[in-house]
Amino acid sequence: MPSKIPDVVPPGALARTQQPRIPAPGGLLIRPWQAADAPAVYEAFQDPVIQRWHARGAESVDETRDWIEGWRAAWAEERDAHWAIADATTDAVVGRISLRLIVLGDGQAEVAYWTMPSARGRGIAPRALTTLSDWAFADVGLHRLELTHATANEASCRVALKTGFAPEGTKRRAVLHEEGWLDMHLHARVREDGPTGSR
Template structure:
């Protein structure tokens, strides 16, 4: 049965090219992950704040190296797109920004991010999210990006608001975390806004 509409993005939109390196304001670089980032990511996942807002923990550097391989492979499979957020001068890891839940036919994805403890309060997540959003909507042609965060995660809500993601509502009891079910704010940006 034929479709009555064409896909927003065709299969191969991402996989047919190398994952780009993106520049963000304030000397940030969004670059593909490297295996040698594993020790720094492992350290971040020892932070109690990460345990508060993420359901995943890291038991070893080797485990994180496997995550990085999965993140890199997700680009070729067009499932997800993950970038390391680094200082452009020193290459020090400052965080991660990603597009998850890619649906190329619909032109939609979910934005996710985290920052290392030393980078918090410096607008690293906001600057990285702005650069990723510009690339996804304006350069690549995604139609809609969503951003979800726990209602109690006020820092994440500030990032969403600062980067132009409109609050659309609350998904009740939507995500299970170690401390129980969390209501999630749903923010979104549409191409051309």
């Protein structure tokens, strides 16, 4: 039975193009991951803050290299899109940002991010998130981006609010972590919200 509603974004919109390199304000570059980034990812996942909010840990650089291979493959499969946030001058990894759970037909995805411990306090996550969100709306044509974080993760909540992701409620006992089931705040931006003023 044919759908009465056309796809918001047609299949192939990502896969038929190369994953882009996106400049961000303040000397940042949002770029595809490369194998040489594996030590930086491993280092990030030794950080207690990142460990607290993630369901998996990294036991070796080889393991994170495998993650990167999977992240790169996800672009062609149009299910997720993962980027390193890098210093535009040195190319050093300062964070990670992703579009997860992409559903092109519905024009939706979920954003996720983290910042290297040594790079925190410099506004990297808000600048990268604003830049990637604007690109997802303007260049890809997505309609809605969601952002979820544990209710206890106040730093992530500040990033969401600063970048125009409006709070929409609490998803009770939504994610299982080591400490048990966590309540999650749900935030979202839609294309009609327009660009944020945080850049």
